Amino acid sequence: MSKIIRIGTRDSELALWQATTVQQKLEALGHDTTLIPIKSTGDQILDKPLYELGITGIFTKTLDVALLKGQIDIAVHSMKDVPTQLPKGIVQTAVLERAVTNDILVHKGLDFLESENIATIATGSLRRKAQWLHKYPHHNIVDLRGNVNSRILKLIENDWQGAIFAQAGLERIKLLPKDALELDWMIPAPAQGAMLVVALEKDAFSKEASHKLNHQDSEITTAIERDFLRTLEGGCTAPIGALAQIKNQSIYFEGSVFSLDGKQKVAIKKSSDLTDSSGFGKACAKELLEMGGDRLMKAIRNNQETVPSPGGEG
Known part of the structure; x- marks a missing residue:
């Protein structure tokens, strides 16, 4: 028996790109699907750093609730945003083949890296902030929130020297500048560059359908x-x-x-x-x-x- 697989996703351009990729792969296997975009709490509250919001899985919680309520059949996530402990009743069904894992710096010129002057770098990530300050302790870090598009716009509008992004995200929606600096010394977030599909543990149909998208090496490394x-x-x-x-x-x-x-x-x-x-x-x-x-x-x-x-x- 077949059914239309309802694919839950955040409504940012990057999240929709990821969900559409899963949709295309499922339809290529003969499944009928529909996308259901949902705005997450993390997308709605942009005036506080992530670590001050005090919500576990801030970008995934809304989709978890929709899944548990039966409003969607599977959810597609950036895997690095997913808490290591999934909610009871929800299981991992597939890790798609992983993209590049590294971080990059989108900048307005790199002369500041050779200077002792104070430079300002933007990021909403504690990991990126700490690693940047470890290498450049005299620099200033400012918080940067929002989806990828809005973060790039904020970089343009502010007097900052650069902002740090995951290369995979910018590549996926064709926003990666040609002169972006690869930060090959920065260790990425666990599971960065990977897309995760989850489903209800009791939903055998959706689990079996989406598991066919699993990439074994990516599953092992993440x-x-x-x-x-x-x-x-x-x-x-x-x-x-x-x-x-x-x-x-x-x-x-x-x-x-x-x-x-x-x-x-x-x-x-x-x-x-x-x-x-x-x-x-x-x-x-x-x-x-x-x-x-x-x-x-x-x-x-x-x-x-x-x-x-x-x-x-x-």
């Missing part, structure tokens, strides 16, 4: 990164980066946690055989905690006692 994040975070938002890559049947992992001001850093690089991927992310996190990451995470939690986790970054 699982390692999210296990690393889950083991470290302990209920707080922290500047955590993680990247797992598969090369020649081996997994190469790099992870880090920074202090909120970027002055302190604990990092780890490990490799493992692909057959030993289960538990690898958790093991890397535990080793990093023993290297001093536990003290850093405790300091971050103490600093954020009144700032609960939003479960994602822009």
Whole structure:
């Protein structure tokens, strides 16, 4: 028996691009689909940094509710925005083939990088802020919120030297400037560049249909990164980066946690055989905690006692 698969998505241009990609792939498999755009809380509240909003999964919660209420059959997310613990009754069905993972700087000229003068860089991400300040401690960071289009407009309108974005997002909606600077030294957010599909655990039809879109290598690497994040975070938002890559049947992992001001850093690089991927992310996190990451995470939690986790970054 067939049915029309209702695809829930945020209503930003990037989110709609991602949902449309899933829609096209499902229809190519013979399924009937319809898109149902829904505005999330994270898109509605733009006057506060993400980490001050105190809502777990701020960009995914509205779609979770719609799914649990039976208003949609599947939801499509930027995987880095999804909390590591899915709501009860909702399951991961597919990770699409991952795009590029790195961050980039959209700028108005790069002379400031060679100067000792104070420059202003915009980002709404604690991870990007901490890593930028670790490398450029004399720079100033300002908060930047909104969808990708509005963030680029804010960069144009303000007297900032640059703003940090995920390369994948700008590429997907054809807004990547030719002169954007690849930040190859910045460790990305866990699961950055990946698209996630979720469905109700009890909905066998939607689970089976969407699982056919799953890309195994992308599923493995994002699982390692999210296990690393889950083991470290302990209920707080922290500047955590993680990247797992598969090369020649081996997994190469790099992870880090920074202090909120970027002055302190604990990092780890490990490799493992692909057959030993289960538990690898958790093991890397535990080793990093023993290297001093536990003290850093405790300091971050103490600093954020009144700032609960939003479960994602822009």
